[in-house]
Amino acid sequence: MSDIPAPNATNAPDAAPTAPAVDEQQSLSASRRTRPKGEPRFPDGPAPDPAGSHHERRIRSFQPRRSRVTTSQAEYLQRLWPQWGLDIDGRGTLDLDKMFGGLPVVLEIGFGMGEATAQMAADDPHTGILAVDVHTPGMGNLLGLAERGGMTNVRVANGDAIILLREMLPPASLDGLRVYFPDPWPKKRHHKRRLIQPEFLTLAARSLKPGALVHCATDWEEYAEQMLEVLTAHPDYTNTQADGGYAPRPASRPLTRFEGQGLNKGHVVHDLLFRRAA
Numbered sequence: 001m002s003d004i005p006a007p008n009a010t011n012a013p014d015a016a017p018t019a020p021a022v023d024e025q026q027s028l029s030a031s032r033r034t035r036p037k038g039e040p041r042f043p044d045g046p047a048p049d050p051a052g053s054h055h056e057r058r059i060r061s062f063q064p065r066r067s068r069v070t071t072s073q074a075e076y077l078q079r080l081w082p083q084w085g086l087d088i089d090g091r092g093t094l095d096l097d098k099m100f101g102g103l104p105v106v107l108e109i110g111f112g113m114g115e116a117t118a119q120m121a122a123d124d125p126h127t128g129i130l131a132v133d134v135h136t137p138g139m140g141n142l143l144g145l146a147e148r149g150g151m152t153n154v155r156v157a158n159g160d161a162i163i164l165l166r167e168m169l170p171p172a173s174l175d176g177l178r179v180y181f182p183d184p185w186p187k188k189r190h191h192k193r194r195l196i197q198p199e200f201l202t203l204a205a206r207s208l209k210p211g212a213l214v215h216c217a218t219d220w221e222e223y224a225e226q227m228l229e230v231l232t233a234h235p236d237y238t239n240t241q242a243d244g245g246y247a248p249r250p251a252s253r254p255l256t257r258f259e260g261q262g263l264n265k266g267h268v269v270h271d272l273l274f275r276r277a278a
């Protein structure tokens with residue numbers, strides 16, 4: 001089994017969830033008390049383990065957070081998931097043209113609470129965003145933001161992005177890849193868990209069209225250096241910057257809440273813009 005790491009939700013953009021109000025907490029507690037043991041939490045929503053990934057021996061870069069789901073988030077999950085959500089179960093190939101009505105599609109791995117994703121979808125309605133995460137409150141929040149903003153170009157995928165890339169996406173089907181603020185796994189012994197590794201880039205290249213834009217961002221200096229090194233060394237990617245370095249933050253990437261917190265602490269954010277080689 002491959003040792004490619006998988007996506008992270010722990011340090012994704014806007015990852016800090018808003019605590020539910022007292023009445024929502026009480027409502028959720030009552031729901032947990034009345035739900036029969038073994039019954040799905042969201043019968044028509046995301047599955048708790050869509051691909052049975054606990055059976056797969058592979059180093060992972062994500063660690064799901066068990067944050068509370070508010071009443072409104074649960075309502076969005078239950079009502080909108082059948083239309084705009086999908087479980088990454090590895091059981092079939094996705095038809096992106098049908099799913100997005102022929103729009104070019106960008107894969108975003110790790111979207112936190114979804115504010116930045118929703119903003120990018122609103123700013124560019126002619127691009128489809130396939131947004132992947134494992135954080136249930138964030139999925140509900142993004143679905144709600146999309147509905148309230150009338151963004152029909154967003155689909156929310158629940159589960160392991162490695163399984164999605166490896167088993168569910170056709171070759172040369174993506175027009176872009178976004179990985180914003182993945183978990184840096186700062187301890188040296190955990191560096192193997194970082195998402196941006198040569199093996200991951202090789203897997204992603206299969207699903208990217210020639211010329212597709214790969215956009216990464218991090219506020220962790222040492223991880224930025226690793227990203228730049230492995231992307232530069234990989235034969236399937238070419239730096240868009242003539243000097244071979246980092247790129248200015250494009251106006252298309254919103255300043256996220258998480259990023260703002262890092263900037264307030266003196267962190268330096270690095271953007272990397274590479275293209276899939278022809």
